[in-house]
Amino acid sequence: MMPDLGKYGDTVLSAYAVSIVLLVIMVALSIRASRKARAELQKIEGRRNG
Amino acid sequence: MIALLIRDMKLAMRAGGGFGLGLSFFLIVTVLVPFGVGPESTLLAKIAPGILWLGALLACLLSLDRIFALDWEDGSLDLLATSPLPMEGVVTVKATAHWLTTGLPLCLASPLFGLLLSLPAEGYQWLVASLVLGTPALSVIGTFGAALTVGLKRGGLLMSLLVLPLYVPTLIFGAEVARRGAEGLATTTPLLMLAGITAGTIALLPFASALVLRVNLR
Amino acid sequence: MGSIWEYANPVKFIRTSEIVLPWVSILATVTLIAGLVWGFFFTPDDYRQGSTVKIIYLHVPAALMAINVWFMMLVTSLVWLIRRHHVSALAAKAAAPVGIIMTLIALVTGAIWGQPMWGTWWAWDPRLTSFLILFLFYLGYIALWEAIDNPDTAADLTAVLCIVGSVFAVLSRYAVNFWNQGLHQGASLSLDKKENVADVFSTPLYVCIAGFVLLFIALVFLRTRTEIHKRRTKALLARERLG
Amino acid sequence: MTLTVKNLTISRGGIPVLEGLNFTLAPGKALILRGPNGVGKTTLLRTVAGLQPPVEGDVICGPETIAYAAHSDGLKGTLSVSENLHFWADIFGTKGIQNALDGFDLNSLVDRPAGALSAGQKRRLGLARLLVTGRPVWILDEPTVSLDVASVAMFADAVRAHLSEGGSALIATHIDLGLDAEVLDVGPFRAKPRSGTGGFDGLDESFL
Numbered sequence: 001m002m003p004d005l006g007k008y009g010d011t012v013l014s015a016y017a018v019s020i021v022l023l024v025i026m027v028a029l030s031i032r033a034s035r036k037a038r039a040e041l042q043k044i045e046g047r048r049n050g
Numbered sequence: 051m052i053a054l055l056i057r058d059m060k061l062a063m064r065a066g067g068g069f070g071l072g073l074s075f076f077l078i079v080t081v082l083v084p085f086g087v088g089p090e091s092t093l094l095a096k097i098a099p100g101i102l103w104l105g106a107l108l109a110c111l112l113s114l115d116r117i118f119a120l121d122w123e124d125g126s127l128d129l130l131a132t133s134p135l136p137m138e139g140v141v142t143v144k145a146t147a148h149w150l151t152t153g154l155p156l157c158l159a160s161p162l163f164g165l166l167l168s169l170p171a172e173g174y175q176w177l178v179a180s181l182v183l184g185t186p187a188l189s190v191i192g193t194f195g196a197a198l199t200v201g202l203k204r205g206g207l208l209m210s211l212l213v214l215p216l217y218v219p220t221l222i223f224g225a226e227v228a229r230r231g232a233e234g235l236a237t238t239t240p241l242l243m244l245a246g247i248t249a250g251t252i253a254l255l256p257f258a259s260a261l262v263l264r265v266n267l268r
Numbered sequence: 269m270g271s272i273w274e275y276a277n278p279v280k281f282i283r284t285s286e287i288v289l290p291w292v293s294i295l296a297t298v299t300l301i302a303g304l305v306w307g308f309f310f311t312p313d314d315y316r317q318g319s320t321v322k323i324i325y326l327h328v329p330a331a332l333m334a335i336n337v338w339f340m341m342l343v344t345s346l347v348w349l350i351r352r353h354h355v356s357a358l359a360a361k362a363a364a365p366v367g368i369i370m371t372l373i374a375l376v377t378g379a380i381w382g383q384p385m386w387g388t389w390w391a392w393d394p395r396l397t398s399f400l401i402l403f404l405f406y407l408g409y410i411a412l413w414e415a416i417d418n419p420d421t422a423a424d425l426t427a428v429l430c431i432v433g434s435v436f437a438v439l440s441r442y443a444v445n446f447w448n449q450g451l452h453q454g455a456s457l458s459l460d461k462k463e464n465v466a467d468v469f470s471t472p473l474y475v476c477i478a479g480f481v482l483l484f485i486a487l488v489f490l491r492t493r494t495e496i497h498k499r500r501t502k503a504l505l506a507r508e509r510l511g
Numbered sequence: 512m513t514l515t516v517k518n519l520t521i522s523r524g525g526i527p528v529l530e531g532l533n534f535t536l537a538p539g540k541a542l543i544l545r546g547p548n549g550v551g552k553t554t555l556l557r558t559v560a561g562l563q564p565p566v567e568g569d570v571i572c573g574p575e576t577i578a579y580a581a582h583s584d585g586l587k588g589t590l591s592v593s594e595n596l597h598f599w600a601d602i603f604g605t606k607g608i609q610n611a612l613d614g615f616d617l618n619s620l621v622d623r624p625a626g627a628l629s630a631g632q633k634r635r636l637g638l639a640r641l642l643v644t645g646r647p648v649w650i651l652d653e654p655t656v657s658l659d660v661a662s663v664a665m666f667a668d669a670v671r672a673h674l675s676e677g678g679s680a681l682i683a684t685h686i687d688l689g690l691d692a693e694v695l696d697v698g699p700f701r702a703k704p705r706s707g708t709g710g711f712d713g714l715d716e717s718f719l
Contacts, residue, residue, distance in 0.1 A: 003309055008320045008384055015380040016308065019326040019373045023483070026369045030491050037497035044504050053601030057590070064589040125583030129640075132560050132579040133602050194432065198412065198425055208408075208415050212429065215404040216436045219443040226447065243446070247439065258432050265424040268563045418524050506526050 051139045054130075058147035061120070072109040072152035073159055079105040080163040091168035098167035099177060099228030105163070106156045106181055107188060107221055111210055113152045114192040117144050118200040118263070127200075131267050137260035145186075145193040145256070153185030169232060176231020180244060184224035187248040190255050191216045197259040201266045219247050278496050281355045285489045292486040300479030307472040314469075323381040325473060329480040330373035334402060337367030337484060341409070342434050345427035355492065357423035358499065360430065361413050362491030366484055368406035375399050394444045401440045405433045419499060512576045512647040513537050514559070514679065519568035520702065521551060521558045527566060527702035528554055534695060536679045538647065541670060541692035544683040550697055552683040553581070553652055559681065560650045578646035582653060584637025588626025592617055592636055595625055596643055603644045611642035614669045630657040638666055642673075649673065649680040655688070663688070 062069065083101050087093060121127040130140050160181055161174045169177065195213035199205030226240035307325030314321035341360040348357040378396050379389050390396070412429055416422035513535055520530035528551035536542050544552050557563045559570050560579040586595055596608040612618050615635040620628065625636060634657050641649055649670070655663045667688045670680055674690075682688070 003319070006313065006318045008318045011380055011384055012319050012322050015323045015326060015377045016304075018376050018380070019330070022369055022373050022376075026366065027483075027487065030487055030494070034490050034494040034497075037494045037501070041497045041501045041504075044501055044508075048504060048508075053598055057587070057594075057598045060594070061587060061589060121585075123583075124585055124587070125581060126585035126587070128562060128581060128583075129579065129585040129599075130602075131562055132577060133599075133644075134575055134604065135602060198429060199415070202415050205415075208411055211404075211411055212408040215401055215408060215440070216432070218401055219436065219439040222440075222443040222447045240446070243443070255432070258428050262425055262428050265421055265428075268421065420525055503525070506524070 051135060051143050054135065054140065054143045055147055058143070059150060062147065062151040069151055069155055072113050073155050075112050076105045076109040076156055076159065076163065079108060080166050083167060094167045095170055095232070098164060098169040099173060099232050100225045101167060102160055102163055102169070102177060103180070103184075103221060103225040103228055106153075106160065106185060107217055109156055110148075110152055110185060110188040110192055111213060111217075113148065114196045114213065115199070115206045115209055117148050117193055117196040119196075122200050127263075127267060131264070137263055138256045141193055141197065141256045141259040141263060142190075142252075144196075145190045145259075148193060149186050149189040153181075153189050157181040157185060170234075172234055173228065173232030176237055177228045179241070180224045180227035180231070183227075183241070183244050183248055184220050187220045187251045188217060190251045190259075191220070194255050194259040194262070197263045197266065200263065220244065220251075223247065277353075278355055278500075282493055282496060285493050289486065289489045289493075292482060292489060296479060296482035296486045299475060299482055303472055303476035303479045307469075307476055311469055311472060317385065320381055320384055321469065323377050324469065325476045327374060327377040327381060328473060329477045330370045330377065331399065332477060333480050333484055334367060334371040334374050334399060336481075337363050337370060338402065338405070338430075338434065338437070340488075341367065341430050345430040348423055349427045349431075354423075354499070355496065357427065358495040359488060359492045360426065361423075362495050363484075363488050364406060364410050364413070366487050366491070368403065368410065370480075370484075371399055371403045371406060375403065392448055394441075394448055397444045397448070398437075398441045401444070402437060405437055409433065419502070512573050512679070514570070514572040514576070514648050514681070516559060516570050517568050519555075519558070519570065520566040521554050521563070522566045523551060523554045529697055529700045530567070530702040532568070532697070532700050536648065536681055538677045538679055539674050541674055541680040541682060541690050543688070543690070543692050543694045544681065544697055545685070545694055546697040550701060552697060555697065556581075556650050556652050556681065556683055572648060576646055576648045577650055578641050578644040578648065579650045580637060580641055580652065580654060582656060584633055584640070586625040586633055586636060589624060591622050591624050592628070593621045595636060596639060599640045600643045603646070605643055605645040608639075608643055611639040614642050614672070615639040615665060631659055631662055634658050635662055635665070638669065642669065647678045649678065649682075651680060651682045651684075653684055654682060655684055655686050 080102065083097075084094060087097065118127065121130070131137065157178055160177050164174055164177055192213055195209045195216070198212060199209040202208060223240045223244040227237045227244055230237045230240065304325055308322055311322065313319050341363050344356045344360040344363070347353060348360065375396065378399070382391060382396075383389050409426055409429060412426050413422055416425060515535045516532055519532040520527055521532075522528060532555070534542065544555070546552055554563065556579070558565050560577050561570070562579070587598075590598070593608065593612075596611055600606065600608050612621065615638060617632075617636060617639055620632060620636075625633065628636065634654075638651075638654055641651075655666060658666060663686060667690060670682075670688065670690060673680065680692075682692075
């Protein structure tokens with residue numbers, strides 16, 4: 001299933017690896033920050049209405 | 051406006067730090083280069099225009115944060131904002147004061163430093179011409195950076211990060227004029243581009259700097 | 269539906285983002301995976317560049333996004349300065365990190381791809397260099413946001429920086445061109461020229477680009493919502509101190 | 512030159528501090544602002560002086576009429592008293608600094624660098640600058656800070672003279688200057704925290 005990448009195999013794979021890692025990190029950090037901000041807001045809103 | 055310029059020049063003279071700072075830094079950078087790259091004059095001659103331009107640029111950068119800092123601390127900036135002087139005028143005068151205290155001395159001293167780096171003979175006039183045309187842009191762009199970071203505590207480093215990318219076009223064309231001049235090539239195209247950028251910057255950037263200064267004065 | 273300015277209202281924006289976000293995220297993931305898989309597994313090697321041509325499916329979309337994200341930030345900065353809508357300023361703040369990552373990906377994949385082709389990891393080629401300059405602009409923009417605590421002042425200053433930065437970025441682009449000829453290949457997808465990349469390569473490329481755009485949109489929605497939540501928490505805390 | 516403030520709301524750091532302010536300052540009149548520290552007097556003065564845009568309402572006064580003086584006097588230490596005053600005279604385009612020197616008894620210090628003055632003398636020089644601006648409306652933020660009793664009296668005389676010439680003054684101070692001026696306590700104008708309307712105005716309110 002893995003296409004024959006020839007002698008540039010590692011070049012292509014490393015490029016894909018780095019890019020995908022960067023994308024995943026970016027998405028993960030964004031989601032984590034969103035959850036943290038939402039939780040903190042709910043905590044304060046809870047205190048305000050509670 | 052002239053009163054503000056005269057006052058700033060007086061302050062620079064009296065404080066003494068004004069003129070010496072930029073020049074001494076430029077001298078140090080130029081002297082350090084041969085220690086870094088070796089003394090052969092052929093190599094030095096080749097990189098002299100670029101190094102001299104980089105030295106001048108960094109010397110300008112160094113003295114930028116003092117443009118507004120003093121007036122910010124003692125409150126004169128607030129008072130100037132409520133004076134009949136338009137902020138665009140204040141910003142332009144500040145840039146001119148910076149150029150007169152830092153930019154101009156660099157241009158005048160640059161042939162001397164050219165000697166240190168064994169700049170080819172025909173390069174001198176082009177070096178000075180490119181600096182005279184380019185340093186005003188460095189001062190005006192620098193004033194914009196200074197206005198952006200005037201209120202911040204450790205604004206100096208941030209200002210360099212903001213201002214250096216803006217210096218790229220001026221540096222490229224300025225150093226190109228100096229390099230072509232040193233090699234005896236035609237310098238008209240880069241010279242025109244350099245002059246164009248400087249003219250455009252002087253004409254437009256003060257409005258952005260004034261806007262930013264007003265925001266920071268809030 | 270009311271004018272688009274209505275969506276600049278924070279509460280309304282959050283409500284719409286709650287609906288839109290899940291869909292855009294799914295669509296983005298699907299398109300991105302489809303594009304990359306198609307590009308990686310089902311395209312032939314290039315006769316000259318061998319399999320490295322597969323890197324095009326990351327390099328070109330990322331490079332395109334790096335420029336378009338800055339352009340989006342320019343538009344939102346103008347909207348903030350003229351219409352004073354908070355969400356627009358926060359959208360610019362939210363987009364910047366995505367833009368810098370895209371520029372980083374473009375640079376890294378460009379360098380990795382360049383290594384076998386040009387024999388060096390980094391060549392001072394006009395296009396690569398202008399992406400490096402764009403990277404510095406992003407860095408300065410994000411640093412300025414972090415350096416200022418009053419959100420409104422920060423929004424104003426970063427908006428002006430973005431506008432001034434855009435002018436100088438374009439200037440640098442031409443200055444860099446003038447400064448060095450260039451090893452970079454011609455535009456893979458340029459509107460004026462006929463398709464110079466064979467169709468078998470370009471279709472998955474379009475899919476990848478769509479994937480990146482959708483990913484960007486999803487991330488901006490998500491991150492802008494985060495910024496709004498943070499601003500709301502800050503406002504509530506300030507109120508509690510005042511109250 | 513009357514200064515009118517209509518339905519003014521001002522904010523500090525994005526949070527409204529005072530709202531619904533209405534007052535007029537007719538020529539020859541002074542208005543003293545009272546209120547606890549931190550209630551927003553300085554922010555109000557800066558907004559009226561035009562250094563800061565109001566959130567709502569407006570400040571109506573002629574162009575080039577306002578002279579603002581705050582805590583920091585804006586003096587340059589290396590310049591002498593006369594150089595400082597001449598500088599501001601040139602900026603505001605007025606002639607002569609003699610009446611400013613007389614008004615604040617600075618004649619004996621004319622050539623001394625401002626850096627060598629005592630706090631009280633610096634304050635007097637800062638206030639003398641007002642006389643040099645030739646502007647009818649004075650906006651002063653705690654002008655009598657670090658002034659001894661004699662200087663406070665001198666300052667009050669200068670204000671009285673200014674009022675008699677048809678000028679007006681808006682002063683935030685806790686000291687009784689002995690001026691026949693109305694007093695405005697800004698306490699009751701403290702901004703009530705707005706309910707989370709989510710309505711849109713250019714403030715953090717839009718995030719509540």
